[in-house]
Amino acid sequence: MNALGEWPESQGRGRRPLMMALFPSVFLFFLTQVVVDAFSETHSMWVRVSVIVTVTLYAVTYVVALWRGPCSSRRVRVIYVLVCTVYPIVLALIMDADELTYLTYAVVVSLILLPALVGLAYGIASTAAVLIATAVQHGLPDFQSGAILMVLTVAIFASRGFARKTDELELARDEIRTLAVAEERARVARDLHDVLGHSLTTITLKAGLARRILESSPDVDRAIAEVHDVERLSRLALTEIRATVSGYRKMSLPAEIANARAALLAAGIDADLPQAVDDVPGELQEPFGYVLREAVTNVIRHSGASRCEIRLGDSWIEVADNGAGLSAVDSRDGNGLAGLRERLAKVDGSLTAEPRGEGGFLVRADVAT
Structure with missing residues (x-):
């Protein structure tokens, strides 16, 4: 009511x-x-x-x-x-x-x-x-009858107030449940995008490299090594998808740096990456790992770059390339960087994704300290 x-x-x-x-x-x-x-x-x-x-x-x-x-x-x-x-x-x-x-x-x-x-x-x-x-x-x-009416009036008036509060609590619980379901759906969609986008991009590059080796070179051992990498990455992607759906997946910034190095190398892009993540606080390593993964995936897919630089600070991360500034194909309207903005908002962070003046594209995440 x-x-x-x-x-x-x-x-x-x-x-x-x-x-x-x-x-x-x-x-x-x-x-x-x-x-x-x-x-x-x-x-x-x-x-x-x-x-x-x-x-x-x-x-x-x-x-x-x-x-x-x-x-x-x-x-x-x-x-x-x-x-x-x-x-x-x-x-x-x-x-x-x-x-x-x-x-x-x-x-x-x-x-x-x-x-x-x-x-x-x-x-x-x-x-x-x-x-x-x-x-x-x-x-x-007849004060007795008057008292009966007055007590009844006050009692029902108070009961109605309690009933209204109960209704409000029920509506609030329903809204919380609805929001929780929506948040969980958004989390799964965001995580699956991050997992599949990067993993499939790397697997595609590795498979293409193995094909080119087999077509143009007698170096069968190297082709087999690339195929092994494809198999390993496929198993890893499957494991990550299962962990994402169950909600137990954790992002590792050092692992993402190593994966970025391998993916950029397979794409023929010169990579300049940090050697350590000691300066990054523990609570920021997960969102920065997602920023690194999405930005590197966009560099490989859209930039046409020959070089990618990744820089880390205690409250920021930058991924820059020397390509044609086309990484905005995914950053403007796609789900990838929109999902990153949602992740960074939870740690009071912001995201910048724009072409650089000297050419190429820059993705930078900053967290207020």
Whole structure:
């Protein structure tokens, strides 16, 4: 139920409105008292019949209002409250002013169907009506009946607040679950892109190199070595994919430097790489490893470069090439560098990917210190 007293459509058709009708309906048992009074005292037959008809209609309207009202329009909900208000007034006119105590059911309907403050005001007004009517008829307000109405009003008003908070918590849990699923899907897609992009690029280069050796050179041993590398890389890629799907994959910056060296060499690109990663904090080695992998993959695929330089600092990494500045094929709109920006954002980092003034392309990641 929202602040206007409206149930969401999904809840309006679900179990909760039915339960809201069934549980309070148990208290309709107390309406039988006015029927007993009508038959136990000296009342005419028309009064008794009128009481039975009024009580029956009151009970039916009450149940229907609680069952169908929450998923009805605002105007219909107001009508439910007004109709429920008429019945205890009719009972009071037929029997006695004390019968206005049965406004309790109308108060329940108003607090469930109307906005919270409107329902509270209705309960207070009903209490005042009972006190005034009994004071006019008997000369003394019926404070006991007034207290019953007031306590009921406050109790249901408070219960409605708790119910609203419960609904908000349920919606928040649903949203958290949805976000968790979306995040996990994004993680798997991002990691698979990083794993497959680099691994398949390297495998393709190695396989092509082995083919060229077999076609143009009698150096079978070297070709076999390249084929062994292809087999090793394929097994490694399969292992990484399994680890990615299960969520246990960890990036190693030193391993990525070694892999970058082998991939660039297979592509015929001169590589200038750092010899150590000791200056890089442990929490940055994983995101920097992803930056290195994606940038080197783009250099091999798109740049047409003959040289690639990789530089490392304690809070930054650069991958630059001397190619035609075409690495932007993947960096502008592709998933690769977009995924890197997401990874770096988690460590308060940023990514720059742009052509260099002297030619080539530069990818740089910086982390705020």
